[in-house]
Amino acid sequence: xxxxxxxxxxxxxxxxxxxxxxxxxxxxxxxxxxxxxxxxxxxxxxxxxxxxxxxxxxxxxxxxxxxxxxxxxxxxxxxxxxxxxxxxxxxxxxxxxxxxxxxxxxxxxxxxxxxxxxxxxxxxxxxxxxxxxxx
Amino acid sequence: xxxxxxxxxxxxxxxxxxxxxxxxxxxxxxxxxxxxxxxxxxxxxxxxxxxxxxxxxxxxxxxxxxxxxxxxxxxxxxxxxxxxxxxxxxxxxxxxxxxxxxxxxxxxxxxxxxxxxxxxxxxxxxxxxxxxxxxxxxxxxxxxxxxxxxxxxxxxxxxxxxxxxxxxxxxxxxxxxxxxxxxxxxxxxxxxxxxxxxxxxxxxxxxxxxxxxxxxxxxxxxxxxxxxxxxxxxxxxxxxxxxxxxxxxxxxxxxxxxxxxxxxxxxxxxxxxxxxxxxxxxxxxxxxxxxxxxxxxxxxxxxxxxxxxxxxxxxxxxxxxxxxxxxxxxxxxxxxxxxxxxxxxxxxxxxxxxxxxxxxxxxxxxxxxxxxxxxxxxxxxxxxx
Numbered sequence: 153x154x155x156x157x158x159x160x161x162x163x164x165x166x167x168x169x170x171x172x173x174x175x176x177x178x179x180x181x182x183x184x185x186x187x188x189x190x191x192x193x194x195x196x197x198x199x200x201x202x203x204x205x206x207x208x209x210x211x212x213x214x215x216x217x218x219x220x221x222x223x224x225x226x227x228x229x230x231x232x233x234x235x236x237x238x239x240x241x242x243x244x245x246x247x248x249x250x251x252x253x254x255x256x257x258x259x260x261x262x263x264x265x266x267x268x269x270x271x272x273x274x275x276x277x278x279x280x281x282x283x284x285x286x287x
Numbered sequence: 288x289x290x291x292x293x294x295x296x297x298x299x300x301x302x303x304x305x306x307x308x309x310x311x312x313x314x315x316x317x318x319x320x321x322x323x324x325x326x327x328x329x330x331x332x333x334x335x336x337x338x339x340x341x342x343x344x345x346x347x348x349x350x351x352x353x354x355x356x357x358x359x360x361x362x363x364x365x366x367x368x369x370x371x372x373x374x375x376x377x378x379x380x381x382x383x384x385x386x387x388x389x390x391x392x393x394x395x396x397x398x399x400x401x402x403x404x405x406x407x408x409x410x411x412x413x414x415x416x417x418x419x420x421x422x423x424x425x426x427x428x429x430x431x432x433x434x435x436x437x438x439x440x441x442x443x444x445x446x447x448x449x450x451x452x453x454x455x456x457x458x459x460x461x462x463x464x465x466x467x468x469x470x471x472x473x474x475x476x477x478x479x480x481x482x483x484x485x486x487x488x489x490x491x492x493x494x495x496x497x498x499x500x501x502x503x504x505x506x507x508x509x510x511x512x513x514x515x516x517x518x519x520x521x522x523x524x525x526x527x528x529x530x531x532x533x534x535x536x537x538x539x540x541x542x543x544x545x546x547x548x549x550x551x552x553x554x555x556x557x558x559x560x561x562x563x564x565x566x567x568x569x570x571x572x573x574x575x576x577x578x579x580x581x582x583x584x585x586x587x588x589x590x591x592x593x594x595x596x597x598x599x600x601x602x603x604x605x606x607x608x609x610x611x612x613x614x615x616x617x618x619x620x621x622x623x624x625x626x627x628x629x630x631x632x633x634x635x636x637x638x639x640x641x642x643x644x645x646x647x648x649x650x651x652x653x654x655x656x657x658x659x660x661x662x663x664x665x666x667x668x669x670x671x672x
Contacts, residue, residue: 154419200397200428203420244420246394282462283516283655 154203154244155251157258158274161210163235168270171263181264188261196243196254207239242278251275290329293337294408295482297322300341301405302380309349311387312433315405317349323410382486386445389453390436397432398453399460404429407479409470417470418460447487451495451551454480458499462506473503484538493542494551500535501558504528516658520567532562553582572602589619597625605633623649624659631666640666 174182189205196202213228230236241258245251255273263269297318304314321344325337334340388402400418403409409417415425454476461472480496508522539555557578564570579595592615600608608629615622627642640663647659 197421197423198427198431200400200424200431202424244396244418244424246396277651279650279656280652281514281654282460283652283658 153247153251154242154278155248156274156276156278157241157243157251157255158276159238159240159271160274161236161238162232164272164274167272169267171267171269171271174263177264181262181266184262184266185269189258192258192261193241196241201243201245201250201254203242203244205239205241208237210236210238248277251277290326293322293325293329293341296338296341297408298381298384298406298482300338300345301384303342304345304349306380307346310437312430312437313349313352314345315433317352318345319404319410320348321345322408326410379486382483383445385450385483385486386447387436387439389446389450390439391446391449393432393435395453395456397428397435398449399456400425400429401432402450402453402479403457403475406482407475409475413470417472447489447491450483451491454483455495455499455551458502462502473499473506477503490542490545490547491549491551493538494549494553494555497535497539497542498551498555498558500531500538501555501562504531504535504562510654514654516654518658519561524565527562532559535559535562548581548585550582550585553578553585557582567601570601572598576602589615593619593621593625597628600629600632605629609633620649620651621646624655627659627662627666636666636670640670 174185177185193202193205211229213226213230215224215226218225243251243254245254252275255275259271259273260268261271300321301311301314301318304317305311309317318341321341324344325341329337385402385406388405389398393401396418400414403414403417404411411426411429412422414429415422418425457472457479458476461474461476477496477499480492480499484492484496505519505522505527507528508524508526509517511517535555536559539552539559542552543556557575560571560575560578575598576595579591579598582591583595593612596608596611596615599611609626612622612626612629617623617626623642623646627639627646630636630642631639643659643663643666647656647663650656650659
């Protein structure tokens, strides 16, 4: 079963810990955070559970079609109040419980002062491409 | 192509190495490396005796690995360098390999991967691509699986039930896949089940093989443009593979004649009744309900009861189907979809539309969700004045 662990810059439930944003951390704290994330991914490769991990820039825009022959319309940069996705990790695990266990570990990544940031991660199962027995 | 038939040799070659004293994990690694080498070189330089080539290449890889391991640890070689001229491995050794790869202590995904590699003769890359995970992840999954079964004796009788479950998992993963895309898991499962059926005379192995053939015969008609799911009632039956259906029915009949009924034979019997019918209306639903009753007697599962309710709805009318559904937990997967179908047949379109919408929200696959969304739209259109 594949699951998406979605990391948000903004949005989601109220933060459990009042942690300063990353750009106010020390370089060592940023490094420690990044190392934790990459070690976590490496460990999942070793357990045979890693699928993918990507980070997104905080910049970007909303885009939509605006009629035949017209350029697409953009709306952005994103408003400060909007939910903003920071990146994700995709895992392939035996169960929902295992997905929660791993998300819990990932959420313990260290932040300012080396303390776990307790950030909320959104965990979502993938829809498969394979229908069950529908006959 | 020269590499056709190469994969079939893999389990026997692993068996040869194990008989010469290699442990299973190292033997399997060595054969995988020899297999990759064969895939690279055989097209230009085909061997005269493919099996002998593979044994020799794998044994060399194995000795290389042992040598580098012993020099690293400063230990003596654990294995004689000269292979003993032992007897050729037999069917029993290969059968035990199936048991080991599907060992009950392994998580399902690991048993699937190990079976495809050691018994199916697929490369790690092919398996990784089929399951849409990185090759490194799949390699680790297989290597951990091998560690987990390390030390288990190869000469113990195993659990055929878990082997069959693993093969059926592989088959179902390939059920809706586009066969041009990558390794066809449904074909692989059928191929391995054929090998297994040749090794053992258990009627459930034949039952599973028949079941897979009967489902596979309808594959081309199960999906339309863009992967759209086409339900049984709307499939173009003239495009079903009659040769494969005939084979499935013959395999099933031979198994049923043994008079040791099991789950897979009963499911195959139901699939055979569908395959035999010119249309949904002309399907022998009464006999299908009887087979569901047999299946319930073998294993009383809620999923079987749910499917039985559909058949009852066809055999005795929608109200009877709804009555059969009444005792079941509404949280069961596909319960809402089945209820929607039965309510529509009973004429309650409003309730059917609600249930189809609910079912589409809880569907676990994209083709199913899209199908149920279309069904919702279709019934809502009927409701408009």
